[in-house]
Amino acid sequence: MSKTGVRKGPRRADAQHNHEVILAAARAAVAVRGDDIVLEDIARSAGVGIGTLYRHFPTRQELLEATFLDEALELRQRAEELKTAPAALGALIDWLRLQMDFGAHGRSMGAAVMNAKHTEGTEIQIACVSMRDAGAVLLRRAQDAGEVRPDVEIASLLRLMHGIVMANEHAPDQSLVNPMFDVVIAGIRT
Amino acid sequence: MSKTGVRKGPRRADAQHNHEVILAAARAAVAVRGDDIVLEDIARSAGVGIGTLYRHFPTRQELLEATFLDEALELRQRAEELKTAPAALGALIDWLRLQMDFGAHGRSMGAAVMNAKHTEGTEIQIACVSMRDAGAVLLRRAQDAGEVRPDVEIASLLRLMHGIVMANEHAPDQSLVNPMFDVVIAGIRT
DNA sequence: CTTGCAACCGGAGGCAACCTCCGTATAGTA
DNA sequence: TACTATACGGAGGTTGCCTCCGGTTGCAAG
Numbered sequence: 001m002s003k004t005g006v007r008k009g010p011r012r013a014d015a016q017h018n019h020e021v022i023l024a025a026a027r028a029a030v031a032v033r034g035d036d037i038v039l040e041d042i043a044r045s046a047g048v049g050i051g052t053l054y055r056h057f058p059t060r061q062e063l064l065e066a067t068f069l070d071e072a073l074e075l076r077q078r079a080e081e082l083k084t085a086p087a088a089l090g091a092l093i094d095w096l097r098l099q100m101d102f103g104a105h106g107r108s109m110g111a112a113v114m115n116a117k118h119t120e121g122t123e124i125q126i127a128c129v130s131m132r133d134a135g136a137v138l139l140r141r142a143q144d145a146g147e148v149r150p151d152v153e154i155a156s157l158l159r160l161m162h163g164i165v166m167a168n169e170h171a172p173d174q175s176l177v178n179p180m181f182d183v184v185i186a187g188i189r190t
Numbered sequence: 191m192s193k194t195g196v197r198k199g200p201r202r203a204d205a206q207h208n209h210e211v212i213l214a215a216a217r218a219a220v221a222v223r224g225d226d227i228v229l230e231d232i233a234r235s236a237g238v239g240i241g242t243l244y245r246h247f248p249t250r251q252e253l254l255e256a257t258f259l260d261e262a263l264e265l266r267q268r269a270e271e272l273k274t275a276p277a278a279l280g281a282l283i284d285w286l287r288l289q290m291d292f293g294a295h296g297r298s299m300g301a302a303v304m305n306a307k308h309t310e311g312t313e314i315q316i317a318c319v320s321m322r323d324a325g326a327v328l329l330r331r332a333q334d335a336g337e338v339r340p341d342v343e344i345a346s347l348l349r350l351m352h353g354i355v356m357a358n359e360h361a362p363d364q365s366l367v368n369p370m371f372d373v374v375i376a377g378i379r380t
Numbered sequence: 381c382t383t384g385c386a387a388c389c390g391g392a393g394g395c396a397a398c399c400t401c402c403g404t405a406t407a408g409t410a
Numbered sequence: 411t412a413c414t415a416t417a418c419g420g421a422g423g424t425t426g427c428c429t430c431c432g433g434t435t436g437c438a439a440g
Contacts (some may be wrong), residue, residue: 003394011387011388012386012387012388012435012436012437013437014387014388014389014435015387015388015389015436015438018388038425038426039426039427039428040425040426040427040428048389049388049389049390049391050390050391050427050428051388051389051390051391051392051428051429051430051431052388052389052390054427054428054429055388055389057300058428059428060427060428075399090363100379149376152369152373153366153369156366156369156373157367157368157373159358159361159366159370160353160357160370160373160374162353162357163234163350163352163353163354163355163356163357163358163370164353165353166353166356166357167349167350167352167353167356168349168353171349176343176346179342179343179346180346180349180350180353182236182376182377183342183346183347183350183377183378184350184373184374184377185377186339186376186377186378187372187373187374187375187376187377187378188373188376188377190416201416201417202406202407202408202415202416202417203407203408204407204416204417204418205407205416205417205418206404208417208418228396228397228398229397229398229399230397230398233419238418238419239418239419239420240398240399240419240420240421241399241400241402241418241420242417242418242419243419244398244400245400245417245418248385248399249399250398250399307382
């Protein structure tokens with residue numbers, strides 16, 4: 001029931017160290033190649049064996065999620081900061097754009113993470129939920145200010161950002177990203 | 191310069207037959223499993239060797255595109271029909287929804303196809319362009335009727351449909367599809 | 381410092397899917 | 411019928427995912 005597969009408690013020093021090194025290597029790789037990273041490459045560039053990588057991150061999915069965790073936390077943080085921005089709608093728009101930028105930078109990393117049916121209580125699941133909740137506050141504020149239609153939901157909005165990133169991910173030109181974003185923004189305005 | 195890899199001209203009868211059988215098997219598989227079909231399964235279910243499959247469709251991509259070709263043609267056809275529908279905006283909306291339905295049914299088949307940088311003159315490329323052009327007429331008509339903002343482009347719209355499908359593809363629930371679509375429609379209205 | 385063992389390491393190897401190569405078979409023609 | 415361009419098909423090379431288990435080592439107790 002609580003076998004999460006990866007321990008977070010006190011570990012042997014070498015294990016702790018390897019965990020960090022692997023994660024760093026994974027982040028670097030994801031930043032370049034997106035979610036089609038090659039796990040053996042990461043192990044090699046981290047200077048550990050493939051077996052070690054798999055002990056720390058039993059699944060490709062878990063490794064990707066771990067690299068995404070920081071981003072989720074930062075997006076939550078940004079939302080907190082934007083809560084007090086003068087323009088309610090402007091704050092929401094800025095934050096939604098951040099969603100895309102993060103997603104675009106890490107390629108479809110979000111894809112692997114956001115669509116996964118995370119088991120309740122997972123670290124990544126908690127992070128995603130709290131990020132989304134923070135965004136919901138921004139949305140609500142813009143709605144209360146009468147700038148955004150009241151029937152729009154945060155989940156739809158996030159998934160739309162996600163969709164824009166995905167749809168443009170392998171496209172030769174990125175020139176449609178802004179027009180697509182603009183359509184969505186126009187669509188939530190009152 | 192004209193080596194397209196797959197001949198379409200006169201072929202031996204057995205080759206012609208195999209081509210059709212493979213394509214039929216591929217279509218059936220794609221309808222079920224989306225774009226993560228297993229080529230050897232398709233060869234087997236078509237009753238041919240894997241080598242034969244690869245001779246007819248040298249690349250996974252080409253096989254997927256071939257299965258998508260029909261849909262592209264049909265979507266073009268539908269656009270032609272809708273040109274004379276009484277409600278200009280309604281016609282556009284109906285057609286955009288068809289885009290999603292086709293994409294959703296064939297899973298992200300569209301993904302593999304629409305984002306690929308097709309070399310000029312490919313059969314699939316021609317089909318995509320003419321489908322898009324037919325949609326552009328619907329869009330223009332709605333714009334001329336003053337129902338859709340004049341600065342919206344058909345390419346953005348298609349890619350948004352594509353993004354909605356992709357973003358929901360592996361999601362456990364499909365309940366966000368309609369809200370997302372509605373936001374986009376609201377976003378193109380005047 | 382030494383010892384003992386639980387925790388950890390690492391890579392050989394199994395598996396699955398993609399794709400290629402080439403010896404064999406055959407449709408179509410003279 | 412005989413000949414050959416065309417086509418067939420599967421063995422096998424390659425890559426990437428993941429597992430298994432013999433060897434190694436941090437570290438705590440004596």
